[in-house]
Amino acid sequence: MTKKIKKINIFLPSLEKGGVLNIFKNITRYLLNKNIKVHLYTNSYNKIKSIHNPNLKIFSLKKKAPKDYKSNILNSFLLSLSLIKTVEQNDLVLSMQNHIVLIFFSFFKKIKIIIRNSEEIFSATKFANNKINGYLILFFKIIFYQFVDKIIVLSKMSQKSMKKILLNKKKVRLIFNPLLHSEDKKKFKFKNIKKKFSIVTAGRFVKQKNFELLIKVVNKLSTQKYKIELTIIGNGKNKDSILAARNNNKSIKIVPWKKNINNTFKKHNVFIMPSLYEGSPNILVDALNCGIPIIASDCSGVKDILGNNYKYIFEINNSKQLSDKIIHMMNNYKTVLKVAHKLKKRSNKFSIQNTKKYLELFNILQNA
Numbered sequence: 469m470t471k472k473i474k475k476i477n478i479f480l481p482s483l484e485k486g487g488v489l490n491i492f493k494n495i496t497r498y499l500l501n502k503n504i505k506v507h508l509y510t511n512s513y514n515k516i517k518s519i520h521n522p523n524l525k526i527f528s529l530k531k532k533a534p535k536d537y538k539s540n541i542l543n544s545f546l547l548s549l550s551l552i553k554t555v556e557q558n559d560l561v562l563s564m565q566n567h568i569v570l571i572f573f574s575f576f577k578k579i580k581i582i583i584r585n586s587e588e589i590f591s592a593t594k595f596a597n598n599k600i601n602g603y604l605i606l607f608f609k610i611i612f613y614q615f616v617d618k619i620i621v622l623s624k625m626s627q628k629s630m631k632k633i634l635l636n637k638k639k640v641r642l643i644f645n646p647l648l649h650s651e652d653k654k655k656f657k658f659k660n661i662k663k664k665f666s667i668v669t670a671g672r673f674v675k676q677k678n679f680e681l682l683i684k685v686v687n688k689l690s691t692q693k694y695k696i697e698l699t700i701i702g703n704g705k706n707k708d709s710i711l712a713a714r715n716n717n718k719s720i721k722i723v724p725w726k727k728n729i730n731n732t733f734k735k736h737n738v739f740i741m742p743s744l745y746e747g748s749p750n751i752l753v754d755a756l757n758c759g760i761p762i763i764a765s766d767c768s769g770v771k772d773i774l775g776n777n778y779k780y781i782f783e784i785n786n787s788k789q790l791s792d793k794i795i796h797m798m799n800n801y802k803t804v805l806k807v808a809h810k811l812k813k814r815s816n817k818f819s820i821q822n823t824k825k826y827l828e829l830f831n832i833l834q835n836a
Contacts, residue, residue: 473827473834475505477555479563479570481544483512487645487750488586492564493519494646498823500524509551511543527554541569548573555579560830568605571612580833583613584620588768590629591745591784597675609633617833620826622748623769641829644772645748646822648757648815661737664695664719665798668736668760670729670751671743673704678742678765678785683713683720685791690719694798701725701732730758738797743767744784757815761801761808763793773814780804 476499483489493516499506500521509527510516516526529546544566552573555561560580563570567583574581589609596602610633613619619640621627631637667686671677679700686698697719700710707722714720726732729751733739739755741764748769755762756773763780764770770781780797782789797804 471834473830477507477559477561479509479551480565481511481547491645494820495823495826509547545569552577568608568612581616582618583616586747588626588629588745595744623772625768643825644817644822646820647750647753647818649820661801664697666736667698667738667740669740670701673702673706673710676744678744679710680713681787682740682742685787687715687717733758733760753815753818759808759812761804
């Protein structure tokens, strides 16, 4: 007789605003609506106060170390230990963050682990802030990922990379992010270029997002004949370096993160994502969904979202290609608007309905 899962443990030590938080909420609400108990292990309780359900139980550390890289590892270590002490044998755990510590502890207790790997592993290593740490993390992934039951990846590129490091390729499961609700379908009208070609981008101010490249290109185009402006939406530890890269260009604005970012998109002509690496960029799905024209680097997830033949994808970190794509779009904007409108339907593959695939996978493991 097939058993259906009655409880799932979710390990997510740190929640930040944006994509990961939204994905977590969508998965959790779906499970709770199916009357499945969710035990969440996190140190970010304040971020999920909006979920009220008697079947949701939250475990967190009473005392946490201050926020920095080393203390995040320590907090994850302690939270993993808490999970291992609490869960029962043959329990199912979905790890959405800091997997290696949890996998290590799982050796001491027979539990089934699914990890959701959010980034494409090779690019994340190549562009890591600290090369030694980057390669060390990759080494640990190659070793420890052999011992998990399933690995969820978010893009075809990530799927291909993950299979390269695993002996058992069947462990890898591609599930596109369950991001968009039916009410999220936007109908914005984007008008032709007015006085200036208006660019918008958004994300955390970290090296990965590579905003400095976009600023460099906009600065160069501004010194030429092109009338262009850029708005960067976000916050983060690298704000000072982004301000410095702006070089007092008044056409480049930096504004804090906004809750309803789609309303900001409609005030601009193009959304540009210059990232060095991603897993599956939710911000790009949001941009696609509201119909704004897009230019993006060729990192993981981009071709799943925009298609293999989309003209405005440029080589990662290539300022010349990015500049050429911007100029070409400016000169062909009416045609680009029509293409952007047709592309909107591609956002359907990132529907909230993908939460069902998580539950299907949980039930398969429950009966394995």
